[in-house]
Amino acid sequence: MTPLYDRIVKVIQQIPTGKVATYGQIAHLAGNPRASRTVSFVLHSSSSKLKLPWHRVINSKGSISLPKGGGFEKQRDLLLKEGIALDEKGHIDLKRYGWKPVG
DNA sequence: AGCATGACTAGGC
């Protein structure tokens, strides 16, 4: 466990419903904008332990990084249930659903 | 300490 690791968990829990945040966004708020890889690690490690809104975490391209059959459909469904629209390929409009801690 | 892995990101073609 590291301070950064704990920060990331907190940040993810701060993501409001109906919005999404990128790994870089979370990593930045956590203190290390370069720790995007660590964010993914947190989800793997805590998503099964803590109650984290992992489905609100996507890549900078605004798409679900999970592979088909590996959770892709699951995350897509959870996002749709929160009112987040996805493209045919799972693309999300970060300009519309992107989480903005400043507002 | 060194090597390998991962739900990433930015730049080039």
Next chain:
DNA sequence: AGCCTAGCCATGC
């Protein structure tokens, strides 16, 4: 828009 390469951070053996 899609694919490939290089860089970064933390974990596990």
